[in-house]
Amino acid sequence: xxxxxxxxxxxxxxxxxxxxxxxxxxxxxxxxxxxxxxxxxxxxxxxxxxxxxxxxxxxxxxxxxxxxxxxxxxxxxxxxxxxxxxxxxxxxxxxxxxxxxxxxxxxxxxxxxxxxxxxxxxxxxxxxxxxxxxxxxxxxxxxxxxxxxxxxxxxxxxxxxxxxxxxxxxxxxxxxxxxxxxxxxxxxxxxxxxxxxxxxxxxxxxxxxxxxxxxxxxxxxxxxxxxxxxxxxxxxxxxxxxxxxxxxx
Numbered sequence: 001x002x003x004x005x006x007x008x009x010x011x012x013x014x015x016x017x018x019x020x021x022x023x024x025x026x027x028x029x030x031x032x033x034x035x036x037x038x039x040x041x042x043x044x045x046x047x048x049x050x051x052x053x054x055x056x057x058x059x060x061x062x063x064x065x066x067x068x069x070x071x072x073x074x075x076x077x078x079x080x081x082x083x084x085x086x087x088x089x090x091x092x093x094x095x096x097x098x099x100x101x102x103x104x105x106x107x108x109x110x111x112x113x114x115x116x117x118x119x120x121x122x123x124x125x126x127x128x129x130x131x132x133x134x135x136x137x138x139x140x141x142x143x144x145x146x147x148x149x150x151x152x153x154x155x156x157x158x159x160x161x162x163x164x165x166x167x168x169x170x171x172x173x174x175x176x177x178x179x180x181x182x183x184x185x186x187x188x189x190x191x192x193x194x195x196x197x198x199x200x201x202x203x204x205x206x207x208x209x210x211x212x213x214x215x216x217x218x219x220x221x222x223x224x225x226x227x228x229x230x231x232x233x234x235x236x237x238x239x240x241x242x243x244x245x246x247x248x249x
Contacts, residue, residue, distance in 0.1 A: 007019055007022070025039060055127070062131075063121075063130040063132050065130075071087060071091060073118070079233065081231055086230055092122075095228055099189075101196065101228070102194070102196045103198075103223065104232065105199050105229075107233070111232060112167075112200070112232060115198075116165050120163060120196065128162040129160075133167065136171065138166055138182075139178045141154065158189070159188040160193075162194065163195075164196070166195065167198050168199065170200070170201045171200065182219065183215055186223065
């Protein structure tokens, strides 16, 4: 009876990991040979791991990453132009903590989205809340928010995220007013968070994508300064994943 009440109180305190560990200890007779402090240390460790795993699951869910990706599975083939030393610089997310940006460019199918999602997933593992956006959807969200009066709320939500990923920047035509709002978003995040951008266009061409030269200068100034830049090369990786086509006789 006392055990049941203890479990109820632990659950009321949201200590589910401790509940699970306590139940497991009761099923293991060898645990009786441990002193109180050793058993308590095991319970606390289990609760800590449970909280960390739950937090990671929530961060990954809220990030809404396009792909399930991992830095451990990156392809460092020479033709790709991806250097292992570059990734090691980013691996423990120091760039997110330092509010620096990361710009990934390369041709279609070069693996930009996978790399972006792998870096974002690592940021989630390192405790950073992350938001992923396909660029056209982000601009549509900005346009819709302006129309319904929720633009300020959207800016605040994005400004609070330690990492925002904008995938496929420049892939569609965007009205000049939306680039001005994008600039405002970047300005809000300046010194407050990290931004990761992928694009099939080299950074040198981004100025041409943004019609307003003044806005383009301001956007590039906020994105490029102190940014890590990864330039992928090679043919589309999607081709290598296609099944071979049978020869017709």
